[in-house]
Amino acid sequence: MKNNDNHRFLHLYEITKALYSSMDIKRCLHEILRYLSEQMGMKRGFITILDRESGEIHIEVAYGLSDEEIKRGRYKIGEGVTGKVIEEGEAIVLENVAKTPLFLDKTGSRKGLDKSKLSFIAVPVKDDYGILGTISVDMEYNPEIDLEKEKRFLTILSSLLAQKLRIIDEINRENRKLREENLRLRMELGERYRYRNIVGESKKMREVYYLISQIEKSDVTVLLLGESGTGKELVANGIHYNSLRKDGPFIKLNCAALPYNLVEAELFGYEKGAFTGAIRQKIGKFEQAHGGTLFLDEIGSLPLESQGKLLRVLQEKELERLGGNRTIKVDIRLIAATNKDLARCVEEGTFREDLFYRLNVYPIYLPPLRERESDILLLANYFLEKFSRQYGKDIVRISTPAIDALMRYHWPGNVRELENTMERAVILCDDSVIRSYHLPPTLQMAEHTGTQQQRSLKESVVQLEKELIVDALKSSRGNVRKASKMLQSTERILGYKIKKYGIVPSQFK
Numbered sequence: 001m002k003n004n005d006n007h008r009f010l011h012l013y014e015i016t017k018a019l020y021s022s023m024d025i026k027r028c029l030h031e032i033l034r035y036l037s038e039q040m041g042m043k044r045g046f047i048t049i050l051d052r053e054s055g056e057i058h059i060e061v062a063y064g065l066s067d068e069e070i071k072r073g074r075y076k077i078g079e080g081v082t083g084k085v086i087e088e089g090e091a092i093v094l095e096n097v098a099k100t101p102l103f104l105d106k107t108g109s110r111k112g113l114d115k116s117k118l119s120f121i122a123v124p125v126k127d128d129y130g131i132l133g134t135i136s137v138d139m140e141y142n143p144e145i146d147l148e149k150e151k152r153f154l155t156i157l158s159s160l161l162a163q164k165l166r167i168i169d170e171i172n173r174e175n176r177k178l179r180e181e182n183l184r185l186r187m188e189l190g191e192r193y194r195y196r197n198i199v200g201e202s203k204k205m206r207e208v209y210y211l212i213s214q215i216e217k218s219d220v221t222v223l224l225l226g227e228s229g230t231g232k233e234l235v236a237n238g239i240h241y242n243s244l245r246k247d248g249p250f251i252k253l254n255c256a257a258l259p260y261n262l263v264e265a266e267l268f269g270y271e272k273g274a275f276t277g278a279i280r281q282k283i284g285k286f287e288q289a290h291g292g293t294l295f296l297d298e299i300g301s302l303p304l305e306s307q308g309k310l311l312r313v314l315q316e317k318e319l320e321r322l323g324g325n326r327t328i329k330v331d332i333r334l335i336a337a338t339n340k341d342l343a344r345c346v347e348e349g350t351f352r353e354d355l356f357y358r359l360n361v362y363p364i365y366l367p368p369l370r371e372r373e374s375d376i377l378l379l380a381n382y383f384l385e386k387f388s389r390q391y392g393k394d395i396v397r398i399s400t401p402a403i404d405a406l407m408r409y410h411w412p413g414n415v416r417e418l419e420n421t422m423e424r425a426v427i428l429c430d431d432s433v434i435r436s437y438h439l440p441p442t443l444q445m446a447e448h449t450g451t452q453q454q455r456s457l458k459e460s461v462v463q464l465e466k467e468l469i470v471d472a473l474k475s476s477r478g479n480v481r482k483a484s485k486m487l488q489s490t491e492r493i494l495g496y497k498i499k500k501y502g503i504v505p506s507q508f509k
Contacts, residue, residue: 016160025164025171026061032161033063036137043118044109045137046073047125047161049169050086053176057086057133059107060168069107072343080104085122085134091155093147094120097138108347110138117141123154125161132165198234199382202372208235211364216242221314223359224337226366229416232337233297235366240293245333248292253285256298263306265322268313274323286319289332299359300340300351307352314358334359369411369418379415380406383422384434395429401436401467405443433471437464466501469494470508478508 015032029047036042044064048057059065059073075083081092081102097103098115105111110118122136135158139145180203198209212235215222222239224232233252240250258266269284285294296302302310313319318329336359345351369376380398388395398406402425411417425438436443468487476482483505484494498505 015157025168028164029061029161030063032157033061037063041139042137043139045135046070046107047133047135047165048073048075048082048086049133049165049172050077050131051172053173057082060133060165065107065109069109073107075106080106081120081122082134082136085124086131089124089126089131091121091123091151093151095147096141119145119147121147121151121154123151123158125158125165127162127166129166132162132169135161198231198238199379200372200375201378202367202374204367204372205375208364208366211362212239212242215239215362217244219244219333221333221359221361222335223342223361223363224335224366225363226339227368227414228339229414230366230368231415232366233295235364236293236295236297236335236337239335240295240333243293243333245292249289250293250295251285251289252295252297254297256301260303263303264309267306267310268319268321270322271324274321278323281321284319284321286313286330286332287328290330291332293333293335295335295337297337298339299336300338300342300345304350304352307355311352311355311358369414373407376406376411376418377403379418380422383419384426387423387426391426393426393429394432395426395434396432398434399436399467399471401463402434402439405436405439409443435464435467462501465497466503469497469501469503473503473505473508476508478505480505 014035033042033045033047036045042063044062046059046062046065049060050057055077057075057077059070062070062073065073075086077083078087081094081100081104084102085092092102094100094103096116097105097110097118097120103115103120105115117140118138119141120136120138122134124131125133125135135154137154198205200206200208222236224235226232236252237250240246253266255263265282265284267284267286269282269287270278272278272281313330314334317331318327320327342351342356342360346353346356369379377398380403384395384398387393406418406421413420421440421443422434424440425434428438429435469483472483472486473480475486480494480498481491484491487494497503
């Protein structure tokens with residue numbers, strides 16, 4: 001960048017003209033970044049916006065970055081240089097980015113470059129109402145450049161940008177409200193977005209239902225993302241059985257469950273005598289799924305050698321069995337699922353980049369259970385009814401302390417862990433109510449319950465007694481006399497216990 005002050009005033013004048021030259025806000029911002037590059041020596045630059053509701057920072061416009069690099073430019077508050085600038089509201093100047101661990105290069109735009117020859121400046125864009133985003137630039141390292149002076153110039157520029165970013169922020173929020181309202185209205189139409197065996201009414205699950213509904217009449221390749229136990233296979237079923245291929249086969253293959261040397265044999269099949277042990281012809285999963293859907297679970301575990309062959313089949317829609325020379329046409333719709341970060345696997349060289357882009361046509365993210373707290377009780381009651389029928393038990397509800405334990409737990413195993421928890425509780429329960437002591441010990445440990453140590457025997461007895469009294473009052477709608485008969489006690493003794501534990505019977509009427 002040039003240090004001549006006269007040039008700086010000229011730059012600010014040109015930038016101000018660019019800001020107000022068009023009603024297209026993004027075009028104005030692009031023009032500013034282009035001007036910084038052409039006139040001031042910037043190599044790359046981008047302007048980010050903070051989404052206050054999600055806490056995510058994303059690149060709104062950029063110069064010198066590809067579309068894919070822009071997509072990767074997402075940060076949490078406090079993450080990397082950009083997140084730190086948002087968090088602290090102060091500019092950061094890096095004379096040499098190679099010496100700073102805080103510089104993450106999440107966009108990957110400096111990949112392959114000598115980072116010791118790059119300088120980076122990030123400045124917050126803020127107004128009287130708070131921080132809106134950042135403007136960041138990087139340039140070739142030059143000891144003759146006064147980076148502090150460049151920072152001050154960008155700070156002045158950021159004040160000019162604030163109004164535009166505020167407008168973009170308002171537009172984005174209005175668009176989000178419109179999308180949410182649109183989704184709500186669609187949900188009110190009835191059962192269109194409800195899928196058998198997929199339980200959840202949280203906002204994030206409604207978004208999943210909506211995404212599924214949008215591809216009902218499409219054969220687009222779908223990539224299901226999310227942690228283990230979030231229900232990716234159930235969603236894959238929902239996609240298939242609500243698609244135009246619902247009358248065709250639905251074939252599943254878990255790539256992680258197969259030995260390394262059998263993956264291709266399972267996918268593509270083989271001819272008799274193709275290898276030792278191939279005593280007869282075998283039809284592969286692709287051929288079995290012809291006219292329907294192939295679901296490849298844990299696709300991130302697929303060996304590199306097999307990934308290339310899978311890509312060829314997806315692109316050419318034809319294959320050859322192992323040991324065969326006949327080309328077989330296949331017509332399938334592919335749904336893939338993984339709990340891995342495939343973009344990171346691509347960077348690490350364990351997953352082919354071309355296959356990743358071939359799969360990542362229509363990604364659907366399934367949120368972990370800890371991010372859909374309002375669904376925990378809904379799912380728990382669903383599994384309670386399911387296993388009560390399965391084991392022939394008449395269990396009608398979950399006690400309040402047990403519900404509290406379920407809601408406090410962080411569910412690392414997601415929906416699958418909750419299902420196993422409720423099955424165990426139903427098996428152990430000999431009453432009509434699931435109580436906290438029917439739940440696994442992990443839900444009652446100190447770090448999950450917020451207690452400092454395990455309860456003593458006396459404390460546990462007191463807790464159980466309170467739980468039984470509350471349950472009886474709920475069943476009797478707050479009638480102490482009826483509750484005492486249900487507990488095979490006297491009204492006087494129960495009244496004493498109610499007063500002792502500070503229970504208010506009228507709240508159960």
